[in-house]
Amino acid sequence: NAGVTQTPKFQVLKTGQSMTLQCAQDMNHNSMYWYRQDPGMGLRLIYYSASEGTTDKGEVPNGYNVSRLNKREFSLRLESAAPSQTSVYFCASSDRVPETQYFGPGTRLLVL
Amino acid sequence: TQLLEQSPQFLSIQEGENLTVYCNSSSVFSSLQWYRQEPGEGPVLLVTVVTGGEVKKLKRLTFQFGDARKDSSLHITAAQPGDTGLYLCAGPRAGYALNFGKGTSLLVTP
Numbered sequence: 001n002a003g004v005t006q007t008p009k010f011q012v013l014k015t016g017q018s019m020t021l022q023c024a025q026d027m028n029h030n031s032m033y034w035y036r037q038d039p040g041m042g043l044r045l046i047y048y049s050a051s052e053g054t055t056d057k058g059e060v061p062n063g064y065n066v067s068r069l070n071k072r073e074f075s076l077r078l079e080s081a082a083p084s085q086t087s088v089y090f091c092a093s094s095d096r097v098p099e100t101q102y103f104g105p106g107t108r109l110l111v112l
Numbered sequence: 113t114q115l116l117e118q119s120p121q122f123l124s125i126q127e128g129e130n131l132t133v134y135c136n137s138s139s140v141f142s143s144l145q146w147y148r149q150e151p152g153e154g155p156v157l158l159v160t161v162v163t164g165g166e167v168k169k170l171k172r173l174t175f176q177f178g179d180a181r182k183d184s185s186l187h188i189t190a191a192q193p194g195d196t197g198l199y200l201c202a203g204p205r206a207g208y209a210l211n212f213g214k215g216t217s218l219l220v221t222p
Contacts, residue, residue: 004154031208042214043155043200050208058209090154094208100145101202101210103154 002026004104006091012110013081021076021107023091031094032074033101034058034066036087043090049074081111115139116201116213124219128190133216135201136183142204144184146175149198149215191220 007022025032034046035058045058049068063085065077074093078085088108092101117136125131135144143162147155159168161177161184168175172195174187188195198217202210 033209035212040214043210043212045205045209045211048209092154100157100160101155103156105154106152 004091004093004102006089006104006107008107009105010108012112013078014112015082017081018077018079019081019109020078021089021091021109022073023075023104024073025091025093025102026072027093027095027102028071029093029095029102030071032068033092033094034064034074034076035090035092036060037090037106038087046076046089081109083111085109086111116203116211118199118201118213118216120216121214122217122219124221125191127192127220127222129220130187130189131191131218132185132187133199133218134183134185135213137203138182139203140181142181144177144181145202145210146184146186147200147202147212149200151197155198155200188218191218193220193222196220 004025030051033048035043037043044060047066049055052071055066067075088106090106091104094101119134145160146158149155159175164179164181166177172189176185198215200212200215202212205211
């Protein structure tokens with residue numbers, strides 16, 4: 001049982017390049033989330049998908065887009081990367097109230 | 113956004129010492145969660161508290177939810193190097209997502 005998987009684990013981009021971060025879960029969860037984690041800032045919600053077919057903005061959505069491809073997969077796209085998007089990105093999924101979230105191992109992104 | 117303030121921000125102690133970390137808010141939460149994050153990994157849920165005044169124990173970790181459901185604490189007895197990590201509290205927000213505090217970074221040295 002893999003839980004939540006994320007690819008890639010590490011990525012270096014140049015300013016202006018685009019990329020997609022992939023996330024998949026095998027727990028049949030309805031809800032999925034993207035967070036970013038920066039030193040001293042904690043985890044901040046970028047986008048979430050409460051159920052298949054829906055997506056909503058979180059605290060810091062600017063510069064990102066998401067796609068809930070199916071119940072298992074939720075991708076995060078950076079159309080034109082900026083140095084301010086250097087961060088560690090975590091995908092999570094959940095199914096119950098109160099919401100226990102299961103996190104992936106993270107993607108470490110450096111934008112030069 | 114309902115803010116969660118965690119204190120202290122950093123804590124460095126020796127093995128065998130006791131410690132308490134705090135999570136405070138001006139808002140009432142229906143529940144609060146505590147996660148632990150080890151370096152290079154994603155956060156992992158430790159406990160969920162849902163009732164005001166509730167106390168939960170997980171081996172050497174004791175979690176308490178304030179009577180007014182605005183605050184919570186985590187007490188570790190006889191800390192061990194394996195307790196090293198970032199401790200995050202989190203409360204529910206719209207859409208089943210979570211608001212996280214900024215965390216307490218704990219270092220336990222032998």
